Amino acid sequence: MKLSKYAKLGILIVFSFAIFIWGMNYLKGIDFFKQNTSYYVVYERIDGLLESSAVMINGYQVGQVKTIDFSNRNDGSLVVNFSLEGDFEIPEGSIARIVSSDLMGTKSIVLQINPSNVYYQEGDTIPGSIEEGLKEQVSMQVLPLKNKAEQLLASLDSAITVVTYVFNEEARKNLSESFAHINQTILNLESVSADINELLGAEKSNLKGIIQNMNKISSTLNENSDDFTNIIGNFSSISDSLAAVNIAGMVSDLQMSVQGINAVLAKIESGEGTAGKLLGDEQLYDNLAEMSQSLDFLLKDIRNNPKRYVHFSAFDLGKDVYISPQKEKNKTSQTEYTFKVHLISSPSRLSKNNTMFSDFDQVEEVEISGGYSYLTGETSDVAKIMKTHTAAKTVFPDASIIAFKNGRKVRLEKALRKLGN
Structure with a gap:
């Protein structure tokens, strides 16, 4: 049976639509040819997690975040829906943890698998957690030092109380001032220690990279010492060539060129020549603006009334709207x-x-x-x-x-x- 050209056209259009829909969903991470399993996680905060963020297991991406919405508890908590590709099942007791996947702070979900023979079903809500921030980690490290410093200060305070009864008034005054300075020094050391810990934690990877780059630069300079010698020789040759060039003549020619350009610009500003007339003609600007508006109306009319301009279509576009403002008639x-x-x-x-x-x-x-x-x-x-x-x-x-x-x-x-x- 021979198909008509209209039937072939219809088949081609349906096939094109199917390819278009499949391609759009594939770009979004949805593959109709792979099995996808959806799960839900409830978080108090998500710290920058976005839709389409990666879902990882042991550094391997197994899915992505589909949607992020507020929960029905009306307490500001968020429900994250993510899907896993393939037939991988999540054992019960596993945790979906939000972590930073790179130095720029990009967030992703890491599944911490708990070995079990019982698995979550599709659509179940699994427990979630959030990676502690850098500030919280530094605070936890500094907290023992702070406690020890407070205990030391308490001991020093007791010792000072005993010593004040032993020494004379002037000695007691000097000791009080000395211990006050010691107290302030300890507080300053605590603050400096916290700042240093925070700085080292934030810049550890950068410092390592700087040292590696310096080693690479040193080794590159050592390997290319002969090339640098040639470069210095070339610069010497260039310097000799520049010394032989007539710099004064070049500057004079440049001044003459600048004077010519200034003369042309002066003529344009005064309205002489074609360029000056175009730049100073306000009527030309008004005509261009009016033509732009008319073109906008024409494009809207073509979009809303394609049958006025194209008399054949494979589809019924469904509306004939003709908008053409005219003077009042009735x-x-x-x-x-x-x-x-x-x-x-x-x-x-x-x-x-x-x-x-x-x-x-x-x-x-x-x-x-x-x-x-x-x-x-x-x-x-x-x-x-x-x-x-x-x-x-x-x-x-x-x-x-x-x-x-x-x-x-x-x-x-x-x-x-x-x-x-």
């Missing part, structure tokens, strides 16, 4: 129709004082089927609503014009046809 019909610009729709209520609405004088809120739509610019003037729509597109790219007749929404093309636009 004053009586115009008063029956009003137009508004639809800015945005939201499943939850937005404040009219939101900064996104600051460029609009009046914003109207309409509740439809549990959602909220926000409109602006009520007018019966088609040209005026087009200007409002153009301004709204800069803030809301999906803004659109809707028409009403006697307070009821009607099709935009019908209203424009009635108005003769």
Whole structure:
């Protein structure tokens, strides 16, 4: 049976759509040809974990984070959903720990496997934990030193109390001042020790890299000593060549070139020549701006009314909207129709004082089927609503014009046809 060209075209389009959908999901990390198992983890905080972050086991990536949402407990905790590729099963007692995967602080999930013969099922919630930050680790290291210093200070305080009864008043005064300085010195040493520990912990890898780079540079310089000798000889030759060059003549020629450029710029600023006329012609700028706006209207009309320009399509695009502002023709019909610009729709209520609405004088809120739509610019003037729509597109790219007749929404093309636009 021979297929018609339309049947072949349909098969080609369906195959193209299938390849497109598979490719988009593959780029997101979803492979339809591999088995994927989803699990959930609840965290109090995620410290920068993102969707599509890697899920690792012993340094090997076995999956990725799919979604991150707030939990239903209303306490600010977060639910992370991740998937594993293949048929790997997570034993019960395992922990999903958020760690830093590199020096830049990129976060990933590391599965700490607990050997067990009982496994979590798909969709189960497994325990989670978060790697301690550098500040917390340094604090834990400094805490024993701090405790010892406090004990030492307490002992010194008791000793000073005994000594004050032994020495005379002046000696006791000197000892008190000395121990006060010792106390301050110990506190300073504690602070310096904490700073040094934190600095060494943060810059340990950098210091190691610097030492390795210095060794490589030293060995490279040693291996290329002959090349450096040749380079110095070449520089000497270049220096001799530069000494023989007529620098004064070159500077003179450069000054003449600069004077010529200044003369050309002066003519352009005074409006002489073609370039000067183009730069000083305000009418040319206005014509270009008007042509840009007309081109924008033409592109919108082509997008909304493809049948006006292309009379063949393999699909029914579903709407014929013709927007072409013209002068008023029917004053009586115009008063029956009003137009508004639809800015945005939201499943939850937005404040009219939101900064996104600051460029609009009046914003109207309409509740439809549990959602909220926000409109602006009520007018019966088609040209005026087009200007409002153009301004709204800069803030809301999906803004659109809707028409009403006697307070009821009607099709935009019908209203424009009635108005003769």
